[in-house]
Amino acid sequence: MNQMWWFSVVFLPLFPFSAVFVLLIKMLPNAWLRGIAFLLWPLAGVWLLEATQANLPDWVLYWALGTSLLYAFRALVIRELNLWLSYIAVSAWSILWVVLSGSDLTNLMLFALGFTLPMALMALLGGELKQRFTAAYGGLYGGIAQSHPRLSAMLVFTLLAVIATPLFPGFFTMMSSIMAQMLNSPVIAIGLLLIWLLWSWSGILLLQGLVMGPEDALSGLTDDLAVWRVGTYALLLIGMGIFGLSFAVVF
Amino acid sequence: MEYFVVMVPALPLFTAIITYLFSARLNQYVAQISVASMLLTLVAATALLYFALSGTPSADVSFGTSWGILIFDPLSSLMSVVIAGISLIVHVYSIRYMADEEGYERFFVLLGLMTASLLLMVAAGDLLTLLTSWHLIGILLYLLLVQNTADAPTQRYAMWTMITYRLGDLPLVLAAAVLFDAYGTWSLSELFAAIKQSPDVQTFGGFAAIEVAGILIAYSAFARSAQFLLHNWLPYTMSGPTPVSALMHAGIVNAGGFLVNRFAPLYMQTHDVLHLLFIVGLFTAIIGSVLMLSQNDIKKALGYSTMGQMGFMIMECGVGAFSLAVFHLIAHGLFKGTMFLGAGGVIGKARGSDGVPKHELYTFVVERQVAYRRQPWLLMAAITLAIPLLILVAAHWLVAQDYFQKQGAIVLLFFGWVTGAQLIFASYKMQTTNPWRLFTMIIASFAIVVLGYAMISHAFDLFLYPDPEARNLLYEAAGVDLIWFDLFVVVVTAFIVLGWLMVYYAGKSSLGSQIKNRIWVSFYALISREFYVMEFYSWVARKLFKLAHKMNTMLRWV
Numbered sequence: 001m002n003q004m005w006w007f008s009v010v011f012l013p014l015f016p017f018s019a020v021f022v023l024l025i026k027m028l029p030n031a032w033l034r035g036i037a038f039l040l041w042p043l044a045g046v047w048l049l050e051a052t053q054a055n056l057p058d059w060v061l062y063w064a065l066g067t068s069l070l071y072a073f074r075a076l077v078i079r080e081l082n083l084w085l086s087y088i089a090v091s092a093w094s095i096l097w098v099v100l101s102g103s104d105l106t107n108l109m110l111f112a113l114g115f116t117l118p119m120a121l122m123a124l125l126g127g128e129l130k131q132r133f134t135a136a137y138g139g140l141y142g143g144i145a146q147s148h149p150r151l152s153a154m155l156v157f158t159l160l161a162v163i164a165t166p167l168f169p170g171f172f173t174m175m176s177s178i179m180a181q182m183l184n185s186p187v188i189a190i191g192l193l194l195i196w197l198l199w200s201w202s203g204i205l206l207l208q209g210l211v212m213g214p215e216d217a218l219s220g221l222t223d224d225l226a227v228w229r230v231g232t233y234a235l236l237l238i239g240m241g242i243f244g245l246s247f248a249v250v251f
Numbered sequence: 252m253e254y255f256v257v258m259v260p261a262l263p264l265f266t267a268i269i270t271y272l273f274s275a276r277l278n279q280y281v282a283q284i285s286v287a288s289m290l291l292t293l294v295a296a297t298a299l300l301y302f303a304l305s306g307t308p309s310a311d312v313s314f315g316t317s318w319g320i321l322i323f324d325p326l327s328s329l330m331s332v333v334i335a336g337i338s339l340i341v342h343v344y345s346i347r348y349m350a351d352e353e354g355y356e357r358f359f360v361l362l363g364l365m366t367a368s369l370l371l372m373v374a375a376g377d378l379l380t381l382l383t384s385w386h387l388i389g390i391l392l393y394l395l396l397v398q399n400t401a402d403a404p405t406q407r408y409a410m411w412t413m414i415t416y417r418l419g420d421l422p423l424v425l426a427a428a429v430l431f432d433a434y435g436t437w438s439l440s441e442l443f444a445a446i447k448q449s450p451d452v453q454t455f456g457g458f459a460a461i462e463v464a465g466i467l468i469a470y471s472a473f474a475r476s477a478q479f480l481l482h483n484w485l486p487y488t489m490s491g492p493t494p495v496s497a498l499m500h501a502g503i504v505n506a507g508g509f510l511v512n513r514f515a516p517l518y519m520q521t522h523d524v525l526h527l528l529f530i531v532g533l534f535t536a537i538i539g540s541v542l543m544l545s546q547n548d549i550k551k552a553l554g555y556s557t558m559g560q561m562g563f564m565i566m567e568c569g570v571g572a573f574s575l576a577v578f579h580l581i582a583h584g585l586f587k588g589t590m591f592l593g594a595g596g597v598i599g600k601a602r603g604s605d606g607v608p609k610h611e612l613y614t615f616v617v618e619r620q621v622a623y624r625r626q627p628w629l630l631m632a633a634i635t636l637a638i639p640l641l642i643l644v645a646a647h648w649l650v651a652q653d654y655f656q657k658q659g660a661i662v663l664l665f666f667g668w669v670t671g672a673q674l675i676f677a678s679y680k681m682q683t684t685n686p687w688r689l690f691t692m693i694i695a696s697f698a699i700v701v702l703g704y705a706m707i708s709h710a711f712d713l714f715l716y717p718d719p720e721a722r723n724l725l726y727e728a729a730g731v732d733l734i735w736f737d738l739f740v741v742v743v744t745a746f747i748v749l750g751w752l753m754v755y756y757a758g759k760s761s762l763g764s765q766i767k768n769r770i771w772v773s774f775y776a777l778i779s780r781e782f783y784v785m786e787f788y789s790w791v792a793r794k795l796f797k798l799a800h801k802m803n804t805m806l807r808w809v
Binding site: 018023026070073076077083149160165166167171174175178179182186189190193197200201204205208211212215 | 353354379382383386387390393394397400401403406410413414417418421422424425428429431432454455456795796798799800802803806808809
């Protein structure tokens with residue numbers, strides 16, 4: 001039973017098993033399915049770990065850190081939103097292995113949700129982009145900040161949540177991981193900081209490609225997000241913020 | 252009092268949320284509501300400063316959690332007034348300045364959020380709140396800088412700012428982790444009490460926790476205050492809206508100095524960290540000033556000027572003059588904010604006429620016409636060296652007799668002396684009908700500035716660090732062996748004298764003039780390319796992108 005934790009390396013993806021999730025996201029035909037996948041995939045991994053109650057060998061920690069760093073680095077040049085999101089997801093979920101070494105499984109489920117909720121929302125927003133512009137690709141059109149201000153605002157805030165900025169839950173998860181590793185292994189803590197930096201860098205690059213730029217190519221388009229949809233997305237984001245603040249209680 | 256402590260950061264936050272939610276209905280009224288809110292915030296902050304000045308003891312305002320603690324002390328109350336004041340001016344200025352811009356309401360919402368974050372940062376009473384506000388400032392600054400979403404250079408430079416800020420944010424996370432791990436508390440008050448009690452607690456690798464945390468905090472301060480090698484974002488973010496530039500230069504880059512002051516009780520117990528601050532600050536002050544002199548764009552020159560000033564501020568911390576750094580950051584914030592807000596008007600007027608009266612100063616500074624008849628060299632040299640020294644010594648002796656016992660104070664006096672001597676030296680060759688009147692005026696101005704500076708900085712010292720033991724500990728932590736100190740003074744003096752000699756002999760033909768010219772041109776090329784720092788970073792980024800692309804191709808993008 002103890003060796004069953006190996007199944008988790010697919011759901012809390014570690015390289016090369018991470019390819020399964022990235023391929024799945026590529027294959028799923030619509031945004032809702034992708035959103036559900038982003039939401040449930042890591043929870044399955046955490047559930048498996050809970051079921052096995054395994055004592056993990058130390059080298060898993062380095063494997064997880066390596067995977068996270070690899071995908072965060074590779075995300076730097078990704079301009080397609082769903083692919084970028086799947087890379088960041090792999091990078092973030094690998095960190096849950098690091099959290100695991102300093103936290104109990106109840107917290108791990110919370111932390112997993114903290115990472116996945118913004119990703120699921122981002123997947124839905126990716127669908128909104130595809131629906132309007134046939135692709136969610138940075139640098140292809142740009143300038144939607146002016147033509148679609150409401151959609152842009154939601155994209156910006158959700159992306160900030162994905163790259164673990166305060167007060168979103170990812171921020172506290174990263175804090176918790178770094179806290180857990182600081183004394184045991186400063187190298188891992190520094191690695192986590194590097195990963196965090198790479199997320200920010202790639203996230204801003206993607207954002208600039210999608211949202212910023214002159215609106216010439218899009219002038220005349222008036223299909224911005226409906227107010228009720230913005231309200232729904234905003235409420236979800238606020239909910240995530242409150243959820244994030246509740247994480248601070250863990251400290 | 253507790254009510255005001257909470258009110259100061261909460262008011263702009265609450266206003267930003269309300270105006271965002273109702274921006275569609277409020278339209279232009281968003282600005283008026285924001286200004287009114289800022290005015291109230293300033294009143295509340297002033298009330299806090301009054302409490303602090305009237306001797307109300309420092310206190311924590313807690314909500315029963317280990318985070319979200321707000322601190323009331325002289326530093327937070329003083330900084331709150333400065334931030335609220337500058338933010339109010341920026342708000343008022345923006346009402347008309349931003350009126351024709353896209354995203355008018357968004358701008359005011361972000362400005363309100365930024366002010367709230369800055370106020371939260373200065374009032375943060377625990378590491379988590381400090382970290383959260385510190386991170387938020389970087390993100391909000393990015394969003395403010397990209398106000399013009401269509402302009403490509405604006406986006407690029409805003410991204411540089413964001414990345415540099417992230418580079419600075421993350422060491423602070425490590426520092427918090429080290430401190431929490433070593434002392435087991437998030438509360439800053441408890442942390443500082445624990446550090447005072449047992450400063451030698453060790454962290455990983457057997458290093459002292461406060462030394463490690465001190466370096467990491469200093470690094471965060473370096474990134475926020477644009478110290479050399481982390482400075483490139485500052486002069487290039489001028490394409491953002493002018494009010495944002497004003498707020499950034501007046502209230503955000505100064506955060507490095509604030510952070511170091513906030514952790515003063517930690518730095519008091521360290522041994523070598525302050526030396527790092529001194530070296531980095533000194534280097535930045537010199538490089539920033541040199542780069543400023545080589546710019547032909549007023550806003551970029553102001554940007555590099557800020558870099559130089561920030562270097563000096565960090566250097567002041569490095570010599571133990573923490574309160575002087577706070578005075579410096581406030582003074583700099585006020586004058587630089589004014590300059591930025593006035594820069595647009597000056598540029599506009601200069602397009603019609605430069606407006607510079609062509610009198611003696613103009614012919615000397617701009618046209619470089621030196622006086623035909625000069626005063627006796629020896630006499631002028633004596634005046635140049637002796638009078639500034641006399642003024643400085645007298646002014647500092649007046650405010651505190653024990654001032655000269657501190658190495659840091661001597662270093663600052665030395666810089667003041669050099670500046671005064673430089674001022675007189677520069678005017679020595681100036682064409683004027685009555686040179687003695689000119690020198691008297693210069694010396695009188697210098698004396699007033701020095702006396703004012705000495706008295707105000709002394710008052711800051713007494714207000715921010717009322718405990719004489721704490722002040723002495725800071726100077727002691729910044730102290731070095733006498734041999735090193737003397738060596739430093741000799742080296743710096745040699746450099747300055749060499750510089751003076753170069754200026755004195757500039758333009759005179761000599762045997763080595765060709766070689767000298769070649770060196771000078773090479774040096775100028777180096778400065779004009781800003782020491783190739785940006786080229787280096789761009790090269791590294793290109794290589795990283797290439798590598799990431801290669802890896803993705805190899806792994807078939809999965």
